[in-house]
Amino acid sequence: MSASLRPIPGDTVSQTVQRATELIEFIAEDPRTLAEAAEKFDVHRSTVFRQLQTLERAGFLVHRSDGRYAIGPRIISIAQHALERIDLRRIAHDHLIRLQTRAGCTVHLAQLMENSIVYVDKIEDTSGVRMYSRVGRTVLPQATGVGKAILAQLPAARRDAVLAGVEWHAYTDTTLTDRKSLDVELDRIARRGWAVDDSEFEGFTNCIATPVSNSDGTVVGAISLTSLKALHNLDDLRTHLDDLLETASRVSRDLG
Numbered sequence: 001m002s003a004s005l006r007p008i009p010g011d012t013v014s015q016t017v018q019r020a021t022e023l024i025e026f027i028a029e030d031p032r033t034l035a036e037a038a039e040k041f042d043v044h045r046s047t048v049f050r051q052l053q054t055l056e057r058a059g060f061l062v063h064r065s066d067g068r069y070a071i072g073p074r075i076i077s078i079a080q081h082a083l084e085r086i087d088l089r090r091i092a093h094d095h096l097i098r099l100q101t102r103a104g105c106t107v108h109l110a111q112l113m114e115n116s117i118v119y120v121d122k123i124e125d126t127s128g129v130r131m132y133s134r135v136g137r138t139v140l141p142q143a144t145g146v147g148k149a150i151l152a153q154l155p156a157a158r159r160d161a162v163l164a165g166v167e168w169h170a171y172t173d174t175t176l177t178d179r180k181s182l183d184v185e186l187d188r189i190a191r192r193g194w195a196v197d198d199s200e201f202e203g204f205t206n207c208i209a210t211p212v213s214n215s216d217g218t219v220v221g222a223i224s225l226t227s228l229k230a231l232h233n234l235d236d237l238r239t240h241l242d243d244l245l246e247t248a249s250r251v252s253r254d255l256g
Contacts (some may be wrong), residue, residue: 004189024060024075031068079136088221089120092251096123097224099247103225103240105232110139110146111221115161117147142182143175145197145209146222152189153211153219172203189254192239196234204229208237210248214255223248
């Protein structure tokens with residue numbers, strides 16, 4: 001996210017919404033002080049303070065006793081309500097819990113929403129190992145298992161739309177950094193029915209993933225098993241592949 005709280009051309013209401021969104025996203029990453037927010041967006045403290053106060057009064061932020069601002073109860077309630085109305089998450093959730101119990105790794109559920117892929121559910125590793133991923137976060141389609149599992153099932157035009165804004169950046173040594181290489185990989189995934197993330201976004205994690213489709217065969221999302229490489233490498237994760245595929249099949253059937 002770019003630091004862009006400074007005045008921008010355009011409608012005043014649009015500017016206000018953009019600025020509020022940027023502040024909320026920044027504070028959602030970690031509770032922040034007024035000074036940290038002012039430094040992040042390179043504006044005077046008084047400007048940020050007024051914006052923080054407005055968001056606090058609306059219940060979107062809370063001002064903690066340690067001086068930091070954190071996400072408030074109103075925005076948490078709105079997010080939870082929205083998540084509960086996502087059919088894929090509601091239908092898949094119990095299946096994901098059972099898969100996590102058997103496999104012991106972190107389980108992610110991602111959904112294709114228009115031209116974005118978004119994490120909509122996550123069952124944490126019960127050993128206490130926590131992944132950086134977060135429900136509501138947009139997925140990098142070209143550098144994640146769930147992203148590639150979904151892309152591999154899309155028709156060409158839809159795939160182009162999802163990849164339209166991709167920056168072909170090498171996050172690690174194994175990241176696919178051009179469309180040609182990705183298409184070759186997606187053809188392979190389409191043939192075998194599952195994808196891998198070989199430390200392509202974060203060098204210390206890997207995962208396997210498989211798509212979820214509705215009754216007419218249209219891909220709507222994907223499920224993945226993710227682990228720190230130090231605990232489980234790709235070969236270890238593949239021992240749970242049949243279970244992952246069966247879980248995705250059950251969710252697909254339940255979607256109707």
